[in-house]
Amino acid sequence: MMKKTLLAVSAAAMMMATAAKAEFKPLDKDPEVINFGIISTESTSNLKDQWIPLMQDMEKAIGMPVKPFFAPDYAGVIEAMRFGKVHVAWFGNKSGMEAVDRSGGEVFVQTSKADGSQGYYSHIITNVKNTNINKLEDIFKCDKSLNFGIGDPNSTSGFLVPSYYVFAQNGVDPKTCFKTVRSANHETNLMAVANDQVDVASNNSEQVGRSQLKAPEAAAKIKIIWTSPLIPSDPMVYRKDMSKELKSKIKAFFLGYGRLGDTAHATKVLHDISDGQGYFMESNNTQLYPIRQLALFKNKLKIEGSDALSSNDKMEQVKAIDSQLAELDILVKNQ
CATH class of the missing domain: 3.40.190.10 (Periplasmic binding protein-like II)
Structure with missing residues (x-):
């Protein structure tokens, strides 16, 4: 039984990995400047006030330039990461899922609140x-x-x-x-x-x-x-094809921010982001599983309620979604 479970997990993981590398343009080498993408949850001027102080501290910590990248919509940041124009980005879970699947992205940490809690509504x-x-x-x-x-x-x-x-x-x-x-x-x-x-x-x-x-x-x-029910905290995503050394530097900065060095300054910077952020927490692509399930459930309901599809077409498409949901269920249980 354990062997079957591991095989199913491996197959599902391989399916997601194949989707993730299908479209993005590989990097030729590590970037000389880190372009940091910020999704457009509010006006660019407000987002600059919130995120540029953190980028300035990141620049000092990793020893290379960090430049902000803003776009008028979420897709702009996803596409910029896909073509290697963005290397690190703050996403929501849905946009983070798109970045992982289409843009060569990888979740490495997630946000938290100042009181240590995680998630939002x-x-x-x-x-x-x-x-x-x-x-x-x-x-x-x-x-x-x-x-x-x-x-x-x-x-x-x-x-x-x-x-x-x-x-x-x-x-x-x-x-x-x-x-x-x-x-x-x-x-x-x-x-x-x-x-x-x-x-x-x-x-x-x-x-x-x-x-x-x-x-x-x-x-x-x-x-x-x-x-709504609780939504997982926002993921930070970087290009997975950067070198291990560079990714380690970036991840170390985020996990140490507010915990090491000038903690009072970092705590103030985090406090001014969104409605008040706390430390960044360890994470990976598994935090996207509930969002994948949600997207599949939504598509399933849409198919079942469609008047444009025949009964056979509905049955086949629902069967395919149920198969993906079953694979995700195994992955969730084996985290």
Whole structure:
């Protein structure tokens, strides 16, 4: 039985490894400058204030230049890593999964909160003055009277999690339910709700917490009507084909940051990121397993509810997804 389990784990791991190396452009050598990618959860100016102090400290620690890379959407950072234009990046789990599968990425640490806790939540929010919307069911009248703000398609909390838990599990198609569906980053969606530009939007606990600190007047105008199960903390991803020596330097910097050296300075830098971060924690690609399962479950529900597929097509596609889910289940149990 153990032999079969190990074989199944090996087969599933090989399948993921094949997908991961199928598309990205290999590096010819280690970069002379580390380009550090930051996904667009909010405005670039805000992200620069948060992350550049950490990059400056990283530059001193590893002894080579570290330059920020910003893009207007998550895909821009994923694609930049794919073509070797980004070497290290902060991602959410969904975008991190894409970077691992398509861009030669590898998870090496993950974030935590200042109190040592890990994980965060997806939310559905509306304006506090909207007395007609107080719970999730209130947005499912689907008479195209509401404007909905959703996250970037590669966002875990802004798109994947609400797509599965809010819409797929309730058999609701946002495109036919709402008057408009617009995609934006977390900060923009929160401000749009606060300013009555959209009726409802997806968001997350980190952006809500950051807004309470940095934009309390706007934060006071929103109310949360739905909260997801806990989502794993954000992964930090680097190009797996950099040398072991360079990857070790980078990983050592992150794991030592706030623990070694000028801890007071590093703690302040971390405190100013998002809604207040703590130490970086050891991690690897296995933290993406729950996100892979979620994406597969979402696709399964979509296939099962499709009117465009024949019964045989549905059966074959669902069977393929069930096979992948079974392999992932083995991997999860054998972590």
